[in-house]
Amino acid sequence: ALAGRAIDDTYLAELEEALILADMGAATAMEVTSRLRAARGLRTTADVQAALRRILLDLTGPAVPFQVEPPPAVVLALGVNGSGKTTTIAKLAYRLRGEGRKVLLAAADTFRAAAIDQLAIWAQRVGVEMVRHQPGGDPGAVVFDGLQAMRARGMDVLIVDTAGRLHTKVNLMEELRKLNRIIARDAPPTVERLLVLDAATGQNAISQARLFHEAVDVTGIVLTKLDGTAKGGIVLAIARDLKLPVKFLGTGERLDDLTPFDPEAFVDALLP
Amino acid sequence: NLQARLGEIFRRLSGRGYLQPEDVDAVLREVRMALLEADVHFAVARDFVARVREAAAGQEIWKSLSPAQQVIKIVHDELTRLLGGTHRELRFAPRPPTVFMLVGLHGTGKTTSAAKLAYHLKRRGRHPLLVATDLRRPAAVAQLEVGGKQAGVPTFTQPGATDPVAVARAALEEAARAGHDVVIIDSAGRLHLDEELMAELAQMRAAVLPSEVLLTLDAMTGQDAVTMAEQFTAKVGVDGLILTKLDGDARGGAALSVVATTQRPILFAGVGERVDALEPFYPDRMAARILG
Ligand SMILES: Nc1nc2c(ncn2[C@@H]2O[C@H](COP(=O)(O)OP(=O)(O)OP(=O)(O)O)[C@@H](O)[C@H]2O)c(=O)[nH]1
Ligand SMILES: Nc1nc2c(ncn2[C@@H]2O[C@H](COP(=O)(O)OP(=O)(O)OP(=O)(O)O)[C@@H](O)[C@H]2O)c(=O)[nH]1
Ligand SMILES: [Mg+2]
Numbered sequence: 001a002l003a004g005r006a007i008d009d010t011y012l013a014e015l016e017e018a019l020i021l022a023d024m025g026a027a028t029a030m031e032v033t034s035r036l037r038a039a040r041g042l043r044t045t046a047d048v049q050a051a052l053r054r055i056l057l058d059l060t061g062p063a064v065p066f067q068v069e070p071p072p073a074v075v076l077a078l079g080v081n082g083s084g085k086t087t088t089i090a091k092l093a094y095r096l097r098g099e100g101r102k103v104l105l106a107a108a109d110t111f112r113a114a115a116i117d118q119l120a121i122w123a124q125r126v127g128v129e130m131v132r133h134q135p136g137g138d139p140g141a142v143v144f145d146g147l148q149a150m151r152a153r154g155m156d157v158l159i160v161d162t163a164g165r166l167h168t169k170v171n172l173m174e175e176l177r178k179l180n181r182i183i184a185r186d187a188p189p190t191v192e193r194l195l196v197l198d199a200a201t202g203q204n205a206i207s208q209a210r211l212f213h214e215a216v217d218v219t220g221i222v223l224t225k226l227d228g229t230a231k232g233g234i235v236l237a238i239a240r241d242l243k244l245p246v247k248f249l250g251t252g253e254r255l256d257d258l259t260p261f262d263p264e265a266f267v268d269a270l271l272p
Numbered sequence: 273n274l275q276a277r278l279g280e281i282f283r284r285l286s287g288r289g290y291l292q293p294e295d296v297d298a299v300l301r302e303v304r305m306a307l308l309e310a311d312v313h314f315a316v317a318r319d320f321v322a323r324v325r326e327a328a329a330g331q332e333i334w335k336s337l338s339p340a341q342q343v344i345k346i347v348h349d350e351l352t353r354l355l356g357g358t359h360r361e362l363r364f365a366p367r368p369p370t371v372f373m374l375v376g377l378h379g380t381g382k383t384t385s386a387a388k389l390a391y392h393l394k395r396r397g398r399h400p401l402l403v404a405t406d407l408r409r410p411a412a413v414a415q416l417e418v419g420g421k422q423a424g425v426p427t428f429t430q431p432g433a434t435d436p437v438a439v440a441r442a443a444l445e446e447a448a449r450a451g452h453d454v455v456i457i458d459s460a461g462r463l464h465l466d467e468e469l470m471a472e473l474a475q476m477r478a479a480v481l482p483s484e485v486l487l488t489l490d491a492m493t494g495q496d497a498v499t500m501a502e503q504f505t506a507k508v509g510v511d512g513l514i515l516t517k518l519d520g521d522a523r524g525g526a527a528l529s530v531v532a533t534t535q536r537p538i539l540f541a542g543v544g545e546r547v548d549a550l551e552p553f554y555p556d557r558m559a560a561r562i563l564g
């Protein structure tokens with residue numbers, strides 16, 4: 001709708017509205033429009049679109065690929081309740097297995113009702129083994145056993161599921177730090193700590209990202225449920241403030257609904 | 273915070289002794305920014321600020337001794353009015369059983385809230401039956417059964433079933449047979465974009481005639497809340513809302529956006545993962561939270 005327009009105040013106000021509606025947040029949206037206003041030599045509408053695209057790509061930064069080399073690699077999935085961690089782990093396992101890697105899962109959500117059962121069903125569907133303890137048990141013990149099994153069985157990747165937790169719950173964040181320390185003590189050559197974030201989340205995602213990053217040093221974001229109507233613009237605000245890269249997009253409930261993050265495709269989908 | 277930012281604006285103006293239209297604009301711009309930061313929908317924030325402008329115009333705040341505080345009070349009162357204006361109690365059927373149906377996007381807290389609602393009603397002397405109609409999500413039925421055990425309430429399941437609407441119908445028959453006066457139906461998460469699944473919900477509603485179709489809304493939802501809620505309301509029908517995960521630090525502006533655009537009340541607040549973590553919704557507390 002903005003593609004054919006001259007770059008006047010009305011255009012900039014409408015652009016700001018579109019960016020806010022995409023959950024970029026007022027601050028980031030205003031920064032984008034002020035950078036566009038300051039841009040020189042924009043003669044045609046194509047120039048304006050190209051300049052806007054460049055500004056947004058500058059915010060996302062280049063693609064940072066998901067790393068599982070050299071093996072054995074450990075992937076820790078973390079994030080607030082209901083964001084899509086367990087389902088994302090199933091999709092990752094499916095993808096990695098498709099690459100010929102030996103994948104093991106660890107069901108370290110020992111708290112939520114039927115969480116272990118949920119991951120077990122996915123493990124069976126994907127065709128991978130899973131380390132599990134009793135519900136209510138110590139998640140650290142599951143992580144520890146997962147790491148042992150990973151080494152003993154010569155696995156290429158261990159993916160650890162954790163319980164959803166609100167970043168404001170101090171004791172739960174300390175539990176997550178503990179799980180991370182157990183992994184660090186094992187010292188695997190490669191570790192990915194993925195923050196799984198629902199694309200419909202608003203500005204609270206920034207404080208989520210900040211607190212999870214402070215707790216365990218997040219290496220990447222998986223942005224889920226992009227098959228909905230939310231645009232997930234919040235990852236640009238997160239990139240701007242914390243420099244955290246998006247590594248995958250979740251686009252549905254099936255095993256193959258996981259795509260590596262492509263900044264250009266994402267920005268093109270975001271552009272009004 | 274907003275009080276400090278408004279205080280700063282009024283301090284700069286106080287030396288001047290008169291107010292320009294752009295000064296009023298500056299104050300209202302800060303209010304709008306605060307609402308957007310709280311995830312209030314863009315259009316809802318714009319309309320809300322217009323109402324504040326009108327409310328403030330008649331009140332001579334600009335000459336008051338503490339204008340910043342007075343603006344905050346106007347905003348807080350207007351937020352409380354909007355959030356609470358549709359307030360009412362949960363509705364029960366004239367003859368039992370009363371049916372409640374939980375609907376909403378993936379991961380918003382339907383299954384957890386169903387068990388919480390069962391616990392809440394059991395404590396008030398009712399005999400609820402939980403109904404597991406999410407046949408798609410792995411271990412969803414098991415998850416509701418655990419919740420039911422925590423609530424001390426039975427859960428109706430049909431192992432091997434493939435039609436959620438048929439399960440809901442069968443649950444009503446069981447409720448009549450076993451003397452349950454309340455039936456709480458958990459449904460599978462779904463997108464408002466998914467026409468087939470929205471039609472399935474509409475079909476379920478027609479089959480069991482709920483007194484309340486309750487939409488769960490995650491308190492951290494951003495701008496998308498309005499589109500989602502409008503489409504659930506249009507395609508399925510929504511009677512009320514449950515605002516979940518309020519035990520976090522999300523400002524929760526989506527609550528204002530959804531109440532303002534759908535005119536449906538928020539009936540409960542989810543404030544934790546345990547089965548007793550369900551509270552009534554307090555509009556004035558929510559107003560203060562949105563204002564930050
Ligand atoms: N449409 C859609 N649904 C998704 C996507 N990812 C996950 N879901 C759904 O979101 C819901 C929650 O997913 P889970 O994997 O259980 O989320 P979680 O983060 O593990 O939840 P907790 O462990 O309870 O914190 C499920 O219904 C999933 O099918 C996605 O990319 N698109
Ligand atoms: N902290 C907190 N967590 C909650 C609250 N309500 C639900 N949860 C958690 O949010 C996650 C998702 O809850 P579910 O009840 O599985 O959500 P759902 O809507 O049934 O998910 P789907 O069936 O996959 O669509 C779980 O980890 C719950 O424990 C709440 O009020 N506070
Ligand atoms: Mg999970």
Ligand SMILES: [Mg+2]
Pocket residue numbers: 382383384406412459460461
């Ligand atoms: Mg559920």
